[in-house]
Amino acid sequence: MEPILYDYFRSSAAFRVRIALRLKGVDYAAREVHLLRDGGEQHGDAYRSVSPAELVPAYDDGTGPITQSLAILEYLEETRPLPPLLPATPRERAFVRSVALSVACDIHPLCNLRVQQQLGAAFGASEDARVAWLRHWIALGLRAVEAMLAGHPRSSPFAHGDLPTMADLCIVPQVTNALRFGCDLTFVPLITALYEHAMSLPAFALSAPDACAPSL
Amino acid sequence: MEPILYDYFRSSAAFRVRIALRLKGVDYAAREVHLLRDGGEQHGDAYRSVSPAELVPAYDDGTGPITQSLAILEYLEETRPLPPLLPATPRERAFVRSVALSVACDIHPLCNLRVQQQLGAAFGASEDARVAWLRHWIALGLRAVEAMLAGHPRSSPFAHGDLPTMADLCIVPQVTNALRFGCDLTFVPLITALYEHAMSLPAFALSAPDACAPSL
Numbered sequence: 267m268e269p270i271l272y273d274y275f276r277s278s279a280a281f282r283v284r285i286a287l288r289l290k291g292v293d294y295a296a297r298e299v300h301l302l303r304d305g306g307e308q309h310g311d312a313y314r315s316v317s318p319a320e321l322v323p324a325y326d327d328g329t330g331p332i333t334q335s336l337a338i339l340e341y342l343e344e345t346r347p348l349p350p351l352l353p354a355t356p357r358e359r360a361f362v363r364s365v366a367l368s369v370a371c372d373i374h375p376l377c378n379l380r381v382q383q384q385l386g387a388a389f390g391a392s393e394d395a396r397v398a399w400l401r402h403w404i405a406l407g408l409r410a411v412e413a414m415l416a417g418h419p420r421s422s423p424f425a426h427g428d429l430p431t432m433a434d435l436c437i438v439p440q441v442t443n444a445l446r447f448g449c450d451l452t453f454v455p456l457i458t459a460l461y462e463h464a465m466s467l468p469a470f471a472l473s474a475p476d477a478c479a480p481s482l
Numbered sequence: 483m484e485p486i487l488y489d490y491f492r493s494s495a496a497f498r499v500r501i502a503l504r505l506k507g508v509d510y511a512a513r514e515v516h517l518l519r520d521g522g523e524q525h526g527d528a529y530r531s532v533s534p535a536e537l538v539p540a541y542d543d544g545t546g547p548i549t550q551s552l553a554i555l556e557y558l559e560e561t562r563p564l565p566p567l568l569p570a571t572p573r574e575r576a577f578v579r580s581v582a583l584s585v586a587c588d589i590h591p592l593c594n595l596r597v598q599q600q601l602g603a604a605f606g607a608s609e610d611a612r613v614a615w616l617r618h619w620i621a622l623g624l625r626a627v628e629a630m631l632a633g634h635p636r637s638s639p640f641a642h643g644d645l646p647t648m649a650d651l652c653i654v655p656q657v658t659n660a661l662r663f664g665c666d667l668t669f670v671p672l673i674t675a676l677y678e679h680a681m682s683l684p685a686f687a688l689s690a691p692d693a694c695a696p697s698l
Contacts, residue, residue, distance in 0.1 A: 318626040341579075363552070363557075372535055375592060376592065384618065388611065414534055
């Protein structure tokens, strides 16, 4: 069967996987799971059988659904190794995974939709307060990633040299999200340059939320 | 040099790595980074040069520090493959990583110390409100992990069969944390059984916070 990506255009976790599928030349069918329609399609019985956590993305190449964007990236890397999204040595791979996880664990989970909703429900957080919360974690996290890149000998044009890796697949969607929420990015020049370089390439640009918004 | 683990006994991310090092028989020196002493030793200049994100754990076997617990686990797996912490096939590995990341991305980042501190700073959240916040995310996340285990043919005694994998190395510390905060776990019987089995083994029990608390 043709692989299925359970997708939502604004999800930065899904954005990571869309880039990987394009880079690796995998033809797939996108199945939109609209996170805001009907109280959230991700919470319906149909999608819960795909993703018990009720989160996008999920990927199914006919062997059953895989959830968690980084697990999907590792699976794609093992089953469709070219072009590689991880470098050659264990130490280099550790750097790439460390950067990817710094975004995926330390920034993104604190900023996604369900957390914003819970801040409202639990603390009555206003829209302004929720945006301030997002900006706090994005700034803190991107500052750390910038320092990791600054300490790495090959952090240009991508996080590890000339080819995109899982690190870039996490950084770029996070920057897109930061821009959406009006974050100041002047203090992370390496990240900004990386983002601009990546977005000049079709695999990144065509996977971005604005390029993937569902038609009405 | 002898590998160094930058550690904090209560950190469930560090707990994951302690289990892996014991299972793989790696002798290491633990260097305690006390997250509450002197405003947090993780925020000092010395540790920031190890971990720009100012988070534990970090691991250094002489090739430079690696941050992010799951990146450390993957690095250990690649450099010290026995006993394996990932199963044999890509599809099985995807399951294991998906469970591990469900804990590492969907539960742990929402419950750690800096988030509790920020809930207080940004919203004046009381101790009770912060515990309620933790319990909300732990319950939601563990319920999803329980469903993942229930849908998997080999989820006993460990998440994937007879041997511990990265999935168990994430689940067990999260359960320890859940118990610390008085979470009801009666609704996750597979996870509870897995936890009890794992904690009967020295590699898990000797890595737990209570066994690793610094002496006064």
